[in-house]
Amino acid sequence: MSLNSKIPQGPIKDKWTNYKNSINLVNPANKRSLDIIVVGTGLAGGSAAATLAELGYNVKAFCYQDSPRRAHSIAAQGGINAAKNYQGDGDSIYRLFYDTVKGGDYRSREANVYRLAEVSANIIDQCVAQGVPFARDYGGLLDNRSFGGVLVSRTFYAKGQTGQQLLLGAYSAMNRQIARGKIEMHNRHEMLDVVKIDGKARGIIARNLVTGEIERHSAHAVVIASGGYGNVYFLSTNAMGSNATAAWKVHKKGAYFANPCYTQIHPTCIPRSGDYQSKLTLMSESLRNDGRIWVPKNIEDVKAIREGKLKPVDIPEENRDYYLERRYPAFGNLVPRDVASRAAKERCDAGYGVNATGEAVFLDFKSAIERYGNEQAKIHNIKNPSKAKITELGAAVIKEKYGNLFQMYEKIVDQDPYKTPMMIYPATHYTMGGLWVDYNLMTTVPGLYCIGEANFSDHGANRLGASALMQGLADGYFVLPYTIGDYLSNDIRTGKIPTDTPEFDEAEKEVKERINFFINNNGSHSVDHFHKRLGKVMWDKVGMARNAKGLTEAMAEIKAIREEFWKDVKVPGTANEMNPELEKAGRVADFLELGELFAKDALMRNESCGGHFREESVELEGEQKGEAKRNDKDFAFVAAWEYKGEPADAVLHKEELKFENIELKQRSYK
């Protein structure tokens, strides 16, 4: 099957408008007889479910948590981008589009990104109308801050809890529809397979996580909004339950999986501390607005710090290496995430890591506290303020901006970041890859849609900060509700989809067999044992820097772990009860397949772009020496993989990327 991205004709700025004017619509009476399943209730799934229900469709929504409000979008801290240009600093739809394509290292689809930028401003209007308490200035208008990889302030925020507030907004819109009976909400349910009838997605098999019951649900279309696959690394900033099962199951039923190797390793996370560690915690990128990243210049100072003989605050300015400011004077501490992460790795690999594991750098707020303190002293008309007074005033400003993040850090690390610099290190955070979708956000299976982080479409090889929330809500509130109508207009005479059909029988049988296998396997190792081993291979060989040898080894090692898993995994308890270990077993089984495809994709892509860094592909000379080297001639395509039984046998389909509005250039943040 050849890939058809279905990008509308015409100039880029008119594509979405023309598209909306020409698609088929479903009249309100007919919407009442159409059912849509939405899997996942984060920003994408939650906003889609609410909007589709408002339009009149019958929505069935599913989440594995005990409430839609707990989806992991809730943990997004920093903000949401929108081309409002409220600051009058030169922002525009074009500029947001340009920044996103450039930030994604020219590996995203122009038309999708332009549409995203186009609807971004509306998201803010919508959220304010819903009562989302965004930060405001003293004049009562909305405040903005700046994020990595851009030169304007276009990020709207609600303290360090923007994701929480936006998700609660979508959740409130869902609640309104649940109360009206337009959304049938299934909490504590997990989708375990998709059901196809005559080639179209017509339903899902789900497990009730409280009773263990296997349920059949039918619909005229299925929307996957189940988030990313970062937990393939075991340790990531994802929630413990975040998983790829829904996406992987539909991949195995015919949906192509695109660019799995594009993974974002976020530069500012709290470093790992021991083997027992279950997850990593992100410190918002917004901290890089005010924090300066450094390591000591002298290796002796590094050693002294590690041994506890020297405190970081005692190292004088001239002995500090603010390496991002040194290497990238134009963007400094606000370079994009992939660049910042690799720079931290470079310093730590060279031996300058500042904690016991050698994997940490400092994020320091001393300069910002001083700067704000002086500013406040002037505002409050304090003449000749003491140093202590300046620090006090400055710390108060920092607290106002990042208080909850500082508190979070202190609780985890047991150090006061107002007094001593934070220690940070990169960690897996977001996956740009995902199910391949066309302009309509439909996968290669008719009637099967994919939105939010679960799809591949908007961020190319690297996502800019504060763009995930934007994409999730854009897909759910403003894009899918149009595109899905065009498809469903052909289904107005179909009638209810029955669930007592051979297709449902077959899918349910497969799901039950797998569950029974796990319960009866009686192996000798827990699910986590295998997950940790997979994570170690992924981090060591498919992490921040990759090479052909490591990737080849990784593929073989993951396959070996997978085979051992199926022989030797131990799942306690029974199938017909709440059984968290059984849930994990199914998810890890899928990660063990996805991980191998991930490595295969990384091996195929013999270029460095965005979050994917191949050691074989770097600039060898000139100003950009040592920086990632893209290869547009051979790799300006989306790699969409077709499932063929074993991950290693997946077949590659290429969607060539055409850049008609943006000239391909080397990304320079120098």
Add this chain to the structure above:
Amino acid sequence: MNLTLKIWRQKDAKSKGKMVSYQVNDISEHMSFLEMMDVLNEQLINEGQEPIAFDHDCREGICGMCSMYINGEAHGPDRGVTTCQLHMRSFKDGDTITIEPFRAKAFPVIKDLVVDRSAFERIQQAGGFISVNTSGNTQDANAIPISKHAADEAMDSATCIGCGACVASCKNASAMLFVGAKVSQYALLPQGQIEATDRVKNMVAQMDLEGFGNCTNTGACEVECPKGISLENIARMNRELMKANL
């Protein structure tokens, strides 16, 4: 450190539960409380016993999923944190730690430490929203100026994570801090005024229907709230309710 854990075990909603003692050794003070629970569960699985079911997800204190009652306090002895943010440095070698589910009539136990908080969902569905369609055809966001003070205060109320610690801490199992926070968020914003009357009446009515107790101003909820939601929210809700009934 070595610890004795006394944990509530209950097979399902219908079975009777009981406290069971477990021993865990070599626990690092840098572990989070839930990582300690992971270690115990790994140990139980290896011994062929059933691991302990507990709710958890984000493990960074924001999803509101984790819900243990530790040594008689919701989310344990530390202040301003959820169970997943509680670290073992809050305990010492040789301690005996008692771990129970959140207890309230409106939060029935599902299994072990997992409780059913769907009552909160139904309260939100009764009115925890502004009735605006998500068409995007609203006015420009800056067309509604909101004073920084009001926006910040609304944000403070909106930070509630819906974990239910307030209910578990209250001797009356009252949900008024939770409901008050949602009512307050909208009461403080101009967008929320239009439906203010119906909202507070409907949410309070649903809260009563769910079997939550009344507030007698002991303030335990505020002390135990991991997000520092203040009692003022309850006072504001009462004012809103009185206004609505006038």
